[in-house]
Amino acid sequence: MSLLPGLSLSAPSAATPQPDAASHAPPRTEELPARSELRFEVAFAKSYRIRLVRGTAEVFGSELAPGSTYTFSGTKGAVFTWHGCTLELHGDVESEYVGSETEAMVEWLNVHGMLETARDDAGTGRDSNGGPRVLIVGPDDSGKTSLLKCLTAWGLKMGRTPTVVNMDPREGLLSMPGSLSAVTMGSMLDVEDGWGSSPVSGPTVVPVKTPLVYHFPFASPEDSIRMFKPLVTRAALAVTSRLEEDNEAKQSGIIVDTPGSINQPKGNYDLLMHIISEFSINVVLTLGSERLYNDLLRKFASPKSSDDVVHVFRISKSGGAVARDEGLMRQARQQQIKNYFFGDSRTSLNPHGQWWDFGDLTIYKAVDTTASQAQSSFLPGMDYDDESASGQGPVTWLERVTASQGMVNAILSVKFCSGNSSLDSVRDSCVMGFVYVAEVDETRKKVRFLAPHPSRWGDRALVWGNWPEGVGDLVA
Ligand SMILES: Nc1ncnc2c1ncn2[C@@H]1O[C@H](COP(=O)(O)OP(=O)(O)OP(=O)(O)O)[C@@H](O)[C@H]1O
Numbered sequence: 363m364s365l366l367p368g369l370s371l372s373a374p375s376a377a378t379p380q381p382d383a384a385s386h387a388p389p390r391t392e393e394l395p396a397r398s399e400l401r402f403e404v405a406f407a408k409s410y411r412i413r414l415v416r417g418t419a420e421v422f423g424s425e426l427a428p429g430s431t432y433t434f435s436g437t438k439g440a441v442f443t444w445h446g447c448t449l450e451l452h453g454d455v456e457s458e459y460v461g462s463e464t465e466a467m468v469e470w471l472n473v474h475g476m477l478e479t480a481r482d483d484a485g486t487g488r489d490s491n492g493g494p495r496v497l498i499v500g501p502d503d504s505g506k507t508s509l510l511k512c513l514t515a516w517g518l519k520m521g522r523t524p525t526v527v528n529m530d531p532r533e534g535l536l537s538m539p540g541s542l543s544a545v546t547m548g549s550m551l552d553v554e555d556g557w558g559s560s561p562v563s564g565p566t567v568v569p570v571k572t573p574l575v576y577h578f579p580f581a582s583p584e585d586s587i588r589m590f591k592p593l594v595t596r597a598a599l600a601v602t603s604r605l606e607e608d609n610e611a612k613q614s615g616i617i618v619d620t621p622g623s624i625n626q627p628k629g630n631y632d633l634l635m636h637i638i639s640e641f642s643i644n645v646v647l648t649l650g651s652e653r654l655y656n657d658l659l660r661k662f663a664s665p666k667s668s669d670d671v672v673h674v675f676r677i678s679k680s681g682g683a684v685a686r687d688e689g690l691m692r693q694a695r696q697q698q699i700k701n702y703f704f705g706d707s708r709t710s711l712n713p714h715g716q717w718w719d720f721g722d723l724t725i726y727k728a729v730d731t732t733a734s735q736a737q738s739s740f741l742p743g744m745d746y747d748d749e750s751a752s753g754q755g756p757v758t759w760l761e762r763v764t765a766s767q768g769m770v771n772a773i774l775s776v777k778f779c780s781g782n783s784s785l786d787s788v789r790d791s792c793v794m795g796f797v798y799v800a801e802v803d804e805t806r807k808k809v810r811f812l813a814p815h816p817s818r819w820g821d822r823a824l825v826w827g828n829w830p831e832g833v834g835d836l837v838a
Pocket residue numbers: 399401402437438439440500501502503504505506507508509530533620621622680681682683684685686
């Protein structure tokens with residue numbers, strides 16, 4: 363059976379963004395001096411269009427094509443120019459200004475140069491472990507993902523194929539929020555939506571990328587350490603073995619993005635250390651926290667052997683990185699979920715309804731660890747550890763359940779493993795795709811799912827997560 367989210371793709375088509383009928387104002391022109399950037403914030407209901415008229419410019423490392431119009435909605439971003447440019451701007455923005463404090467970009471470019479040297483060393487066999495394995499750490503909204511995008515885009519421009527790993531379940535990279543994913547970038551990034559599209563998104567201008575996706579149905583790794591750690595190990599194993607088969611990707615190396623929550627000194631950076639050891643990280647880039655930098659520098663000060671050397675760098679935060687409030691993040695997740703099933707303004711998708719009998723479904727519910735711990739004294743036979751004391755989290759975190767009304771509007775992952783697999787296999791198995799529960803008929807004992815693909819998935823384990831929260835009615 364083909365991948366659940368995979369549509370039969372035709373060649374990428376040149377989709378043009380639709381003009382915003384609401385905005386009749388004539389376009390404005392903005393001259394950007396060398397090494398400056400136009401920073402903007404656009405609300406979800408609005409659209410903001412940018413066209414490069416003269417010179418060169420990039421959005422988080424990805425170059426704008428001269429004369430093409432790029433449409434942004436529900437985002438904060440920046441168009442940076444190294445040598446100066448003229449932009450034509452059209453549409454509504456919450457804020458828009460030209461920033462000249464862009465020294466961070468020069469520093470980021472130097473980091474890129476350093477990674478290139480390491481890739482060259484790997485190419486000439488001077489480093490048999492392959493290219494650089496980079497981890498980006500720092501507090502929330504310090505610009506980690508922006509740095510990751512720049513390093514990836516510049517690497518791609520040099521003809522590299524870096525493997526990008528997202529360990530932040532709040533932001534699904536080429537997938538749903540609630541995912542940990544890894545993808546070897548073989549084609550340019552998408553200027554408008556940041557990464558490009560996975561096969562589920564249908565034909566696009568930018569060639570599709572097929573990520574390896576694991577389901578982590580909690581907002582933060584600390585909500586289920588017992589689930590997070592094995593998934594990191596799984597993802598690292600899968601990525602490492604994939605790179606062993608592909609010299610070019612191995613030489614290009616890995617760049618891992620992390621959520622701000624695991625960069626706290628609490629727990630002695632246990633989760634961070636786990637990622638560093640599983641992915642054999644040898645370069646750590648710290649952003650926006652002097653304490654984190656110093657703590658990590660101390661931790662890696664005395665390596666036991668040359669294979670254990672981890673270089674820790676303190677990198678300047680971009681002057682434009684802005685905090686995003688929970689409301690905005692929530693809206694972004696809702697949008698991501700809708701786009702998964704229905705496509706975006708450029709590509710419209712047609713999800714398929716499927717009725718399933720209760721008896722043909724094997725559903726596991728992710729247990730909310732906090733609630734479970736509070737109730738544990740009422741659940742005989744369940745062995746819950748104190749997560750903070752043991753550092754391991756509850757022993758039971760997935761429960762087999764039957765379909766019920768409570769599932770309506772929930773997102774479930776369809777795992778590659780059979781329904782009868784052990785709980786460990788269900789946890790560790792990667793995701794074929796996600797489905798949405800549109801209707802549960804308790805009388806007829808049937809569930810109607812919305813899936814991106816018409817094929818039925820057969821005997822597979824389904825995991826019902828607690829997160830992303832409040833998906834709402836997608837079919838209303
Ligand atoms: N130079 C810039 N100009 C304008 N906006 C920017 C700039 N750099 C980053 N941003 C915006 O600031 C916000 C935070 O940046 P980013 O997502 O890179 O931070 P992060 O550290 O990865 O956050 P998190 O830990 O929450 O994932 C994003 O909306 C990003 O688009």
